[in-house]
Amino acid sequence: MTDYLDLNRANWDERAPSHAASDFYHVEDFVQDPSYLSDVVRFDLPRLGDIAGLRGVHLQCHIGTDTVSLSRLGARMTGLDFSGVSLEQARTIAARAGADIPFVQSDVYAAREVLDGDFDLVFTGIGALGWLPDIKRWARTVASLLAPGGRLFIREGHPILWAAEQDRPDDLVVLSEPYFETAEPQIYDEGGTYVSADAEFTNNVTHEWNHGLGEIVTAVLSAGLELTGLEEHRSVPWEALPGLMRDIGGGEFQLRDRPERLPHTYTLQARKPGAV
Template sequence: MTDYLTVNRANWDERAPAHAASPDYGVERFAADPGHLSDVVRFDRPRLGDIAGLRAVHLQCHIGTDTVSLARLGARMTGLDFSGASLTEARRIAALAGAEIPFVQSDVYHARDALDGDFDLVYTGIGALGWLPDIRRWASTVASLLAPGGRLFIREGHPVLWACDYDRTDDVIALAEPYFEQISPQVYDEPGTYVATDHQFQHTVTHEWNHGLGEIVTAVLDAGLVLTGLEEHQSVPWNALPRRMRALENGEYQLADRPERLPHTYTLQARKPA
């Protein structure tokens, strides 16, 4: 586990330019349309409410399309990611979009040392927590970043979805991977990525962890935050179970057969007491 950052950073450094060039991220739309928002943030927007004027940080921001989208909703954004290549793309995309956003390179657990001041909003998007080995340390870091009265907002893949057997092609939902946090990571070696690209990847190994929903909620509460919302959703913003999902009009995907059987994602919100 000691080298998980090195292994995963190599993977994300290689993914970043491929993701930025992929039509799935639609980078050119941020330059062409000053009102364009990422599909992820458009989904989040009704739950985020009015964030205009809030000082906000996007943890694990990757290439910054969601960060730029949040800035377009009026938040004073900072982006943080451990991948230098991702931040190179994020700065380029922000410039194309006409957004002035500082991007800081750091792993999440050292975010408090890397960032100045406190934040009204800590935002974490889809596909972030699975790269972290210790959910309690994550929650403690979030609490340290929040100003009194500040809010955590996270939408994430549901731990039941992460535990599913991705190789099945029938209609059975089977749990093949750990649901609860483990000390050792799940080690994967997969040639592709989650967007359309012709790039042939060289750094294909990743170290990942799942975290049960109860573990996440308990970590947030133990960090001193007050839970204000927990909603489970029947869609996810990528084709998470290939050959078994259908595309929806809002950029999300859903289990094609009886989607009510599976919690696809969840939104969790919490506040730091004033």
């Protein structure tokens, strides 16, 4: 099971510079406009509420654009990721954007070992949980990081979406991948990246896992957190099913045909009991 970290890290290390240079992450917008926020964070502004002054950590932060966005909302953020190359890009982007954010390299399961103190906010964004083999261990890690009264905030691709087959020759939505967490990973060997299908890389093998929505909620509750919000959405911030989706603005995509058939993403919030 340790091999998955090396394989996946090599994949992200190789792709991070391309991601930072792409239009997808809007790095120049962050640099030129001190009020600019990522589409992912902007989508959830009504749910985030006032986070000014909170001590927060962004787990699996990649190149840090969501981390910078949360910092711009007034939170005192730290970013954590297992990819050293991604964090090099994150530090450069934060410095260019005028954000004072420490970035720490670590496997997410070891976050408690490398981060000092407790946090008022643990944030996890799109496309993070699928790289983790054990959702219960993740939830215990989150709980260990939170101060009493602290909050978990996650927006993630819906497990139904992750289970859907991509690149079909027709307009059908077909579930072909596991919905529930499995002991063994799904192993993929795919070139390119979500910002450019034509880019060429050498580290293309990844190990990934899906986690059912019930498994995620149960893991959060079993870790001692109180669920305070769960909302499913009819859009996703990239063209997750190529050829089947339309751009609806704000960086969001949804099924062209009857989007109400499919939960695209969800936002989950939970609180650690205790004094605020």
